[in-house]
Amino acid sequence: MDISWILFAPLYAAAVALLSKLIRSKPNRKIPPGPKPWPIIGNLNLIGPIPHRSFHLLSQKYGEIMQLKFGKYPVVVASSPEMARQFLRVHDASFASRPSLAAGKYTSYNYSDLVWAPHGPYWRQTRRIYSFEVFNNKKLKLYERVRVAERQYFLSNIRALAGKPVVLKDHLSRYSLSTTWKMLSRDEYFSEGNSVLNMDELHEMVDEWFLLSGVFNIGDWIPWLSPFDLQGYLRMEVEVELTRDCVKALIQNLIVGSMDTSATTVEWAIHEILRQPRIIEKAKAELDKVIGRERWVEEDDISQLPYLDAIVTETFRLHAVGTMLAPHYAMQDCSVAGYDISKGTTVFVNVWSIGRDPGAWDSPYEFLPERFLGKETDVLGSNFALLPFGSGRRVCPGYNLGLKVVRTMLANLLHGFDLKLVDGMMPEDVSLEEEYGLSTHPKHQLSLLMEPTLPLRLY
């Protein structure tokens, strides 16, 4: 009996499967260019510890829209203002969801927060609560006195440390957090000696949230590896014992949103201007002229301080804390700029690349606030070359508060203190190295001497 068919049976089966797959696959699909994926890992091997830089390098080869595979899942990266516009404005409705990554499951009570919630009725309702109950202009104005009181506490604390090196980051985070917390609860979230919450624990929680939310967890993309938790991220689950998950997740957003983003932006601004003392001199001259030496800078003064505002805008350009926004997710098949993007694709808008796009910016790698002087520059999502808060349906709902805090915090630090480097450090030694996360920080924290410059009764 001829039994050769037994040997060839697996081959026949494979050929039939391939044929039926080809028949089922959609004809003439045009996929964005990108590197060839490996079996199992796809292109994960190309992503280094600072993913926006890895994407940036790849985009130089494959272009402003490219497609990779993480495991077997498609990932598209937009790296130009026009591609950002395509995903966040032209096709916003198709890409306004989030992928179901481990970060959202473990840090945000099973996607119950606003950052990780998939697009749908729950997300819409929580967004409405944020917009009307927390961030509307009237409410923000009402709570200006809270921000002023917290600012005073922040500035006095720093003044008390005159002559000693100050790790500015800790004070900045504490100030941002206390501002939001008191607007929400009218309560002390911590106080020296009698603490409701321990600041170090809270810091740890926020740092973990941002780290976990930003990481590329291998188990997300190669699901059969997820039980092994190869990078150890899932073991780092945030340990806060609370019960009502949705409320907890939303409050958690307010805490992490306010504590890290504004403080990190100011931290980056200080790193950049310490490298160029002329910028500090120019900003101080403007503050002396407009504000004088007898008072602090108030929120309403900012429109009179174009140079200060230009420093903030330039910081957003080079150091948007969300270097790739939060990941977006295709809810349906969609054609973008002539390419077919499949339902289920994760989309990253590489704001880090866009801020350095030579087609959009002169001398893109130079920190040059002057480029914004005499121009109306939008940072809230209509200028796709500058997207620190994102754009479209998922634009940051806290931008109004974030902008107020960043601008006044930086203005008052420059107005009320001389910032001096310690340990013989020279301006050019100030590091711009990054530590990646959902918010990207300076890798090396700075210690500074902060000498008061206004009459002491003001502190």
Ligand code: HEM
């Ligand atoms: C300088 C300050 C801030 C910056 C640069 C910033 C930046 C961002 C970015 C880039 C996104 C993602 C947008 C996208 O995925 O397309 C975002 C979303 C978000 N931000 Fe902010 N943010 C800031 C302040 C705040 C504050 C103060 C809060 C709350 C207290 C906040 C709460 C949120 C929330 C809840 C989301 C998720 C929105 C959604 O997915 O629908 N942010 N932010």
